[in-house]
Amino acid sequence: MNRRPQFRFIATLIACATVPMNASDIHFTEVARESGVDLTMTCGATPSRHILDVNGGGVATFDFDNDGDLDLFFANGATIDNPEKGPGSRLYANDGAGKFTDVSEKYGIDISHWAMGVAIGDIDNDGFDDIFVTCYGPNILLKNDTQKPGVGKFIDISEQAAVDDDRWATSAAFGDIDADGDLDLYVVNYLEFDPRKPPSREGIKYKGVSVMAGPHGLKPQQDILYENQGNGTFKNITQNTGCLVDQPGYGLVALMLDFNRDGKQDIFVGNDSTENFLFQNRGDNTFDEIGQLSGIASNMDGSNQATMGIAISDIDGNGLPDSIVTSFSSDTNTLHLNIGDGFFEDRTAQFGLGLITRPFLNWACAFYDFDHDGDEDLFMSAGHVYPEAATTQIDSDYEQPQLIFKRRDSTRFERVINAGTITTEKIRGRSAAFGDIDNDGDIDIVLTQLNGPVKIYRNNTANRNALSVELRQNSRNHRAYGSTIELTIGDQRKIRWIHGGGSYQSFTAPVAHFGLGLKPPKTAALKITWPDGTAESFENISTSGIVTITRGQKNVTIRPFKK
């Protein structure tokens, strides 16, 4: 080797080591087909004719067989002509390296009527995650007996569990609202729609363009809160708990979380075109609806928005969960900071998430540290509901690139436009679930489209410094929904919440993920606040790999990421 190439090589190494991370550090590659997921989602006609046609289907990342990797479930729809007979929802098993096999038939997944969304929770505390599917038509609860000797399948227990309500449900969320150790269920309902008498498009216009009817003018439906009876059945307790509202919203999403950190799980419901609800848990199995009072029901001007999705993160570092809700085009999404004392303030503009999102209609969303630089970035799926949508007609296209915002500094997010096809290809994005599907330490994205192929975006971040944390409780709420995980690393403290619901019609595996920057210390400390408020601390946790913490056990297990 002569001296010049050697010098170049060394210079390149030095440059790589010193170049600060920037927006281009977030990059994804679309790998659905090569991962074995060749699935086209169905939801009504193409082009969409009615409001029932536009929601798309949901997706879940979860480990149904407890083999340590994330499997996938897709809630697939049908068509108005034949709402009982669609192509069917699908379950895919992960081989541990991000390669999937369709195991729907093997494990008894036989849902052909119109599925919308999915929630995951271990309803019987047997240590295996069960599947709840929201539907246009009776909802479905699939008990996970796949590892049970002599069964080996998911068993449909919807009717016996009394959760087979047949209104149009969109999303659902599990959480332990009464702190009795089992998972209760909130089901979000949308509106009344009779396919035999679909609402007329006559005279319905948006920006002068003739479009489909709804949701205004159609009758919104009450949501349902179910209490887990601990015996495999659920009881509808909506009426007695304060969750039956005078004016129901057009519900699209819910998230269960302790927003005021009083140790009780609250319920945040995102409604389309009507005000959002925040049901604050009083601790006696009753709730106060404080959406308006708290300021989270609408944007700063009091406008009810077309909320589609919800994501949470501690944006301002005050230890309280802040939220973003996605919304319609020609409006902005809204970021509410949780400022304490039960109040939220619209700080969308402050963080650079206002005007820039106006051309997009956003749905699913999540905050994750996609580039491992130490702060959480933001993903929002995008795609319009109106097939007539075109920039030249209504300032927004029918098919849209997906949105990624990188956290630039303590006060701003910045849109990333060069993260691969995820941010350039125009598609009809809808639901999304997240997780490290190839176990390499970073967060990948699984995205459904409206009547289009599923996309799996593999994260290519070069920085491998990350820590994932999973929680376990034996015999009760085994994934520990409602827990808080605080990581202290160097002089920084980061917080994550384990919760049910969020995103849009989807479920994301309850794994806390921390990006650790370029040169993290070798160890960190973790403080776990379990759902009942009990706290446990763990020192000298190695800062790489997947940490599993089981309640009451001082020894944690750490699995290394795959290379």
Added chain:
Amino acid sequence: MPIASRYSLVLHLLVAILVANGAIAQEKISPSQDKRDQTEQTPSGQSPPKPGDSEKPIDPDGSVIRQCVQLIGQRQFEQARTLAQRLVRDYPRSSRAYLMLALTYHKERKYEQAEPLLKKAVDLDATHHPPKMFLGWCRYYLGKQDEAEEAFKAYLPTNPDYPDIHFALGLIAYERDQLEEALKRFDKAVELAHDQRRNADEAKSRARRADVLIRQNKLEQARDELITAVRLNPQLYGAMFKLSRVFYRLGDVESARKAKQMHDTVREKRRPTRGHPE
């Protein structure tokens, strides 16, 4: 349509006629109509800049423009567009003809279509200033913050005493979290609107000034600003909502409830719930 809105629209359109005719080249029309910004504009008394004299007057008796404006008022945008397109065809070098056509899109909130027409209007006659302001708002509503600012700043020297231009620049500064700059702009907008007795303009600028104060956690000042805003413009329901939020945070639950109730009543009158999602 509520009477107040109709009255406001008539005023805007009346001014639009004059602007498009070249009788005045002043920005008396309110181009800001975003749902987040309740903007009420009334003609001011300040002296307008002179229109560019490079252009022949279009539509000498004003009949085409009057008809066009009427159609826009009746939300018959397609028909209005047909007339405006005729103007553009007949006067292809006329900035005012392009402005008229752009307005048929702008009033329908089709900013993507209005934008190139306004750009064309600006390019055709740099001394015809109103299109610059409309161009700024179009870009603002399209999420093009930097380009909106550029258009607003191009307009600013031509009419520095126009409150709405400072209001617009204040909004952009607020979006960028440049709070001191935003405060400065809203202060100027308030001062100008007050001097010109433009109550609605003063009210909306005070309401946005209150946003900055809330961000700065100066809740009492924000409350006072919002009370003044609502007094100046009892139709400004957005300010009533903010006032209710501030009252809640200050612990005055009763006043908060009243403000919210007022908001709900006025809002329903002014913007009754319509189709999805308008």
